[in-house]
Amino acid sequence: MNIRYSSDRWLPKLVLSPTLAASLVFVYGFILITVALSFTESRLLPNWEWAGVERYAELFDNDRFWVSAKNLAIFGTLFIGISLVVGLVIAILLDQKIRGEGFLRAIYLYPMALSFIVTGNAWKWLLNPGLGLERIVQQWGWTSFTFDWLVNPDRAIYTVVIAGVWQSSGFAMALFLAGLRGVDSEIIKAAKVDGASLPTIYRRIIIPSLRPVFFSVTLILAHIAIKSFDLVMALTGGGPGTASDVPAIFMYQFSFTRGQLGVGAASAVMMLMTIVAVMVPLMYAEARSGRER
Amino acid sequence: MNRAGRFLLYAALVSTAFYALAPMWVMLSTSLKTLDEIREGSLIAAPHAPTIEPWLKAWGTACSGVRCEGLKPFFLNSLLMTIPAVLISTLVGALNGYALTHWRFRGSDFLFTALLVGCFIPFQVVLLPMARLLGAVGISDSVFGLIFVHVVYGLAFTTLFFRNYYIGVPGELVKAARVDGAGFFTIFQRILLPISGPIFMVCVIWQFTQIWNDFLFGVVFAGSDSQPVTVALNNLVRTSTGVKEYNVDMAAAIIAALPTLLVYIVAGKYFVRGLTAGAVKG
């Protein structure tokens, strides 16, 4: 093992070392610093005086934090659920030897190329209570139609779901379609020979075999949902008031505009915990079913 | 399937396509209308007398915050930030992927797993220390700071892309080159690079889209002069000088989206491959 015969021995390690160092400092190190900050007296400036769990107590006492957590739960569940269903349905429809499939696929997927800021602004305009969707329906003859979700505190978070689903269901579709194309065609032939109808084949054979795709799509959508910041900023700005606040906005405002570094850090740690809490069971379940297969 | 079923199938697909396209159509038509027409006409109707006034204003004179120079300076900021960040992170990722697959050493698999964590963390958890660091080094409020941040947090993804691609390149190719007398960099340059075209496309497009569309780092780390276009767009839309100019807002939104849309239209195949590859993490 103690061969040192050329630069090729250490060059690969040298090449990797800046990335390793960056990861150690800027990912692992910074996470530790943030965790540490969340246990200090920091307000406007970092203050390394130990404060125990005071910041967390403050965080959990804050109604706004709970609003944002509830909003994240609503947004996350609906956004992931609807994107999964819409994506899967379109993928199955597209899988029926459709003429112009490539063209349609390109149309479904283009929103993914847009910034959430752009998407948010587009939907803000579409859902504008005075001039948007509401007025079109009224112009079509349904004069009593109202659609004021964007300015309705009880409904604002659902507009975020609408825009989010619009942007991401094409992505789910693309992954599901790739999964559908990967199903062994001989299994489908065998099922046909056994006399199974097309819906049965999808329900009993194809969709169950897409398990790993469900896993990756859910993982990524959950990730997008928990980090969601720009979409909400652009669409509702967290409003009306704080009605559509999400943890990412809470974290941003407490850390950078309200001068509450400690609380901001605590909320960031909570976000990390949420991702860990979602990812670890998902990945564990997937790894276990992977062994069973 | 019978004809009626077929018809329903196409009807469903085409109406979904309309749903996908509708917001873009409304943005585009709104951006070409006068404010009067917006107030009186229909949201989805095509403009009667198209005008490019809103576009010119959005590009050159609209106010974003206190600056009334349109999106132009910020669009340039985004270019200055995105291009170097994409190139650096892609190149380093390529070398990392190459070293991790064809020059494995004890612990290299563990190292890769450790790097992957960077793909999963919510960036909120690193914002505070990074803001302090950039301030201390003196590159906060500058494009350099943004380039640095995007490179650092893009490396996990670019390394993943190249690692997954290079793992499919037969190890015998590298062995043959070593017997022929080539070293680490020669093999990378002469053997691996010439066959890496597709993965470079995927990686560059992915990084370009991510960095161009980023808002969080932009809004936290950029100063008023180094803002990327996404942040400027958000400010522009929020800056009201009396009348709300929806046509200018929409023109600005399309301008901010144009580069990534263009990439999508020109190289959609690689874009999709990037999404799918990014999805199969680890």
Add this chain to the structure above:
Amino acid sequence: MASLGIHNIRKIYPNGVEVLKGINLDIADGEFLILVGGSGCGKSTLLNMIAGLEPVTEGEITIGGKRVNDLPPKDRDIAMVFQSYALYPSMSVRQNIAFGLSLRKVPKAEQEATIARVAKLLQIEPLLDRKPAQLSGGQRQRVAMGRALAREPQIFLFDEPLSNLDAKLRVEMRSEIKLLHKRLGITTVYVTHDQIEAMTLGDKIAVMKDGVVQQFGTPDEIYNRPVNTFVAGFMGSPPMNLIPATLAINDGKLCAEVTVGPTGSKRVHLPLFGFDTSTLDTLTSTGSSVLLGLRPEHLTDTGRSNGMTANLTVPVDLAEPTGADTLIFITLGGARCIARLHPTAVAGRDEVELVVDTSAAVVFDRHTQEAIAFARV
């Protein structure tokens, strides 16, 4: 050109797995060494270590008497042909051949001359400007050989170079490699799992299993005097029959007592010719049970008798005509055995009379599986 020495070579991976457990092989300048064995026996690892592609855990490798353990591949003056050919996909055939030369800063004119010489030797002149993707499997193989030949190395290394070719091409390339070696006389190490390649190509064969060389010798030694049942079973197709038998003295002659047929009710005594009886005395006195190793061609029909034989009538379980010969499956000593007969000797019979050439037999210990006696000394 150079001799090659492999002394007490061990390879232990960081996870503790020991894939080579002390290998010793020496071949002279110009010899053709075959490393043969099943998958996982360590033969490719050993080849990679000779090439310098894997570090040596323990032991010493010498090329031309000079220790090369610490030399990188490029300084060992070797050339290697890989199983997948490993042609650089982005380069033309010409560039593939010239790559190693250009890295060694060989002058352009000399490179051209080398390419021309190699291309002519391997008849790949019309392919020089093609990319690997445009070549057939056989053509790729030739180019891979050409790339190795261009370097005029001290040692050639081949890692299962023919296993990706179809059967016909494989036979063709096999003889071509043999011709090239004869013409150029370059020391060669050749890894294969194919015992026919091993027999036809090698000057020396090392049969490996589980990181240990089971036997190292000439093809003739390996084939006729296998040191244990593994080597006996690995080399030869169909493999050597291993017949459970008991040694005994019958009519003053050394005999092997064997049951015949599926039921095993019949017993015969096969006289063993040409054995040095003294070495077997101790065994026979205790009526020791052994395995009698006999190749299929030594269990044959009466037409092929050479005098040093015993005759035997056995029931035929199954006959498999292969064209030139017919193989019959019979039961001897309770074990399934194969005999090689002339087709006319079998046709339509339930029983055949076999001639057993016991002077070619090998006696193995039934417990240790090691050879304990050979007939031809």
